[in-house]
Amino acid sequence: MTLRKWLLVLSLLTPGIGLIVAFIGVAVYIAAAQSFGYYNLAGESSFSLEFWDRMLDRKVFSRAVMYSIYIGVISAFLSVAFAYPLAIWLRKPFPGSLAIGAMLKAPLLVHGLVVAFLFINVISYHGILNQLLQGIGLWDEPHRLQNDRNAIGVLILQTWKNMPFALLLLTGAVQSISDDVLNAARDLGAGSFDRFRKVIAPLTVSAMQAALIIIFIGALADFSFQVIAGPTNRQSLSQLMVFFKDGGRWNDAAVVGVSLMIIAIAGSALLAAVSRIVMRGRIA
Amino acid sequence: MLKTLILSTTALAIGVSASAASDLSGMSWDDIVTQAKAEGELTWYVWYLQDDLRRAVKSFEDEYGIDVTIPEGTSAGNAEKLIAERNREVGDIDVFAWGYSDFETVDLAATFSPLKMLPADDGRVSELVGIDGGDFVLAYWGNQTGIAYDPAKVSADNLPQTPEEFAAFWSENPGKFGFNYEKGGSGPSFYQNTLRSLTGVDFSNGEISDGKLAKVEEGYGFFNDNAENYVVTASNADSIVRVSDGELWMVPAWEDHLAGLQKRGEVRSEIKFYIPEMGMNGGGNGIAIPNNAPHPAAAAVFVNWLTSADTQTMFNRDFGTAPMHAEADDSNALVPNDQRANRQPWAGQPFRKAVEESFIENVILER
Numbered sequence: 001m002t003l004r005k006w007l008l009v010l011s012l013l014t015p016g017i018g019l020i021v022a023f024i025g026v027a028v029y030i031a032a033a034q035s036f037g038y039y040n041l042a043g044e045s046s047f048s049l050e051f052w053d054r055m056l057d058r059k060v061f062s063r064a065v066m067y068s069i070y071i072g073v074i075s076a077f078l079s080v081a082f083a084y085p086l087a088i089w090l091r092k093p094f095p096g097s098l099a100i101g102a103m104l105k106a107p108l109l110v111h112g113l114v115v116a117f118l119f120i121n122v123i124s125y126h127g128i129l130n131q132l133l134q135g136i137g138l139w140d141e142p143h144r145l146q147n148d149r150n151a152i153g154v155l156i157l158q159t160w161k162n163m164p165f166a167l168l169l170l171t172g173a174v175q176s177i178s179d180d181v182l183n184a185a186r187d188l189g190a191g192s193f194d195r196f197r198k199v200i201a202p203l204t205v206s207a208m209q210a211a212l213i214i215i216f217i218g219a220l221a222d223f224s225f226q227v228i229a230g231p232t233n234r235q236s237l238s239q240l241m242v243f244f245k246d247g248g249r250w251n252d253a254a255v256v257g258v259s260l261m262i263i264a265i266a267g268s269a270l271l272a273a274v275s276r277i278v279m280r281g282r283i284a
Numbered sequence: 285m286l287k288t289l290i291l292s293t294t295a296l297a298i299g300v301s302a303s304a305a306s307d308l309s310g311m312s313w314d315d316i317v318t319q320a321k322a323e324g325e326l327t328w329y330v331w332y333l334q335d336d337l338r339r340a341v342k343s344f345e346d347e348y349g350i351d352v353t354i355p356e357g358t359s360a361g362n363a364e365k366l367i368a369e370r371n372r373e374v375g376d377i378d379v380f381a382w383g384y385s386d387f388e389t390v391d392l393a394a395t396f397s398p399l400k401m402l403p404a405d406d407g408r409v410s411e412l413v414g415i416d417g418g419d420f421v422l423a424y425w426g427n428q429t430g431i432a433y434d435p436a437k438v439s440a441d442n443l444p445q446t447p448e449e450f451a452a453f454w455s456e457n458p459g460k461f462g463f464n465y466e467k468g469g470s471g472p473s474f475y476q477n478t479l480r481s482l483t484g485v486d487f488s489n490g491e492i493s494d495g496k497l498a499k500v501e502e503g504y505g506f507f508n509d510n511a512e513n514y515v516v517t518a519s520n521a522d523s524i525v526r527v528s529d530g531e532l533w534m535v536p537a538w539e540d541h542l543a544g545l546q547k548r549g550e551v552r553s554e555i556k557f558y559i560p561e562m563g564m565n566g567g568g569n570g571i572a573i574p575n576n577a578p579h580p581a582a583a584a585v586f587v588n589w590l591t592s593a594d595t596q597t598m599f600n601r602d603f604g605t606a607p608m609h610a611e612a613d614d615s616n617a618l619v620p621n622d623q624r625a626n627r628q629p630w631a632g633q634p635f636r637k638a639v640e641e642s643f644i645e646n647v648i649l650e651r
Contacts, residue, residue, distance in 0.1 A: 063649055126531065144531070146518075227466075
């Protein structure tokens with residue numbers, strides 16, 4: 001292509017790419033620059049590695065990184081793991097399948113904060129779960145379930161909220177597999193598990209990767225579930241970022257924010273590669 | 285249509301600039317009130333209890349015919365807006381509420397208008413917990429942290445007063461005392477005063493030094509040794525809800541927060557409140573008028589109303605606040621006046637932030 005044609009292509013792409021550069025690029029640039037000492041709202045602005053240096057030494061930061069990765073990865077896998085059997089079950093329409101599908105997707109319409117507060121009410125010390133388990137004689141006294149140390153509450157909330165999204169993506173992918181393909185596999189002696197492993201999984205791997213990555217990024221950056229239902233002895237990266245920002249330490253907050261972006265990109269690539277290798281047995 | 289739009293926008297812009305630029309210092313109070321009524325509206329940036337405060341300002345709106353808009357927003361968000369638009373000729377904020385100690389973080393004269401135009405009233409409070417608001421800031425909301433407790437479980441005659449007595453309570457009643465370390469200042473008030481009491485460090489001085497922080501760290505053993513016996517809650521509200529629910533017996537809380545929730549029937553009215561002898565932080569919120577307020581006269585009339593004895597009595601009755609006017613009635617407070625002697629000023633910044641960060645790292649993450 002000639003330079004002229006390249007310019008034409010670029011100018012035609014500008015409305016799309018231009019918006020991305022303007023809205024995402026500028027925000028990323030400011031965050032990255034702030035993490036190196038620029039755009040300091042309260043003090044002097046100049047290049048400095050001090051903020052990264054200090055942050056990487058902090059125990060609170062390394063723990064937040066590990067904790068956020070834990071929440072991101074487990075939430076993504078649990079959501080996809082629950083969504084797959086449901087997507088396969090709903091592949092062929094049956095009486096009531098539309099209603100079931102709609103109900104399963106209902107969590108998409110409920111805001112995370114609402115769910116978190118409802119969840120806290122259900123599991124609270126004198127909430128209905130404690131009352132039920134005492135009522136049926138399983139527990140003698142109420143148990144403290146709120147803000148549990150292993151973040152089981154957060155994982156339940158993340159899976160509840162994100163599973164419908166994975167279901168939405170996987171249902172489309174599973175439904176696009178024709179009956180002929182599955183019947184052929186059956187004729188060749190493939191059982192249910194083999195049909196999933198050798199036919200359905202490889203053909204839906206792209207949708208699964210998309211679900212895994214999008215859920216991972218969202219859960220990695222979780223703030224609302226964490227501050228309401230998360231363990232009080234752990235902080236997520238978003239929580240840590242807000243902590244610094246509220247103290248007027250924008251440069252420290254930017255370091256955490258940029259770390260969050262780097263982990264999101266690197267983690268997504270890793271998840272995509274691993275899932276492709278596992279589901280297809282190869283990279284390409 | 286376009287012409288009408290351009291004309292009305294221009295007229296609005298000129299009108300707003302003219303009102304913002306007007307100087308109230310040479311005007312009599314009656315003239316200011318007249319101008320305020322002509323302005324007809326104001327925006328009050330306040331970060332808490334917005335719904336209740338919208339109801340509370342109804343009497344002002346009825347009396348002066350001036351509409352008060354209270355936007356949603358957090359304290360940090362409002363402060364960022366104040367700072368971001370300080371160089372605009374005309375801003376959006378008419379009246380700005382902030383924690384009294386937060387006013388120390390900005391140059392008052394460069395940010396706010398002097399309140400000399402208000403009618404003389406010696407009962408108003410402009411100096412609170414060691415911070416002098418001068419001509420620029422007036423206190424309008426007195427608040428106090430302390431301990432909320434369930435009198436059915438804890439005897440009022442045997443309330444813990446010192447760190448050692450709290451530790452004894454924790455050992456005797458494991459899992460019945462909880463405090464938050466974020467999302468609200470009541471828990472931080474508790475652990476910071478415990479640390480102050482244990483180590484003797486001067487928290488009111490905001491200076492940071494390695495020696496001072498090392499001395500504070502000596503107090504962390506107290507919390508780490510007793511870690512199994514107390515609970516860390518998620519927020520101020522979470523603490524109060526759990527003591528009302530009967531799960532916890534004692535939690536740090538804000539006096540006005542507790543009183544407001546009790547008044548609305550959201551928390552059991554039996555829950556009591558006290559300020560331990562080791563001291564807990566108290567102070568209040570202040571109010572100021574930004575230099576570029578779009579409705580300066582309406583803002584001045586509103587500040588005068590807000591800081592009056594009548595309004596302060598109403599706040600004490602409806603919100604349980606400590607009145608910020610010498611002639612106001614404080615008979616609805618949750619604590620007797622003699623306990624207010626235990627009030628401690630908040631730790632100075634940036635020392636307070638440094639302690640909070642260190643506490644999270646060395647106590648909370650070690651649990």
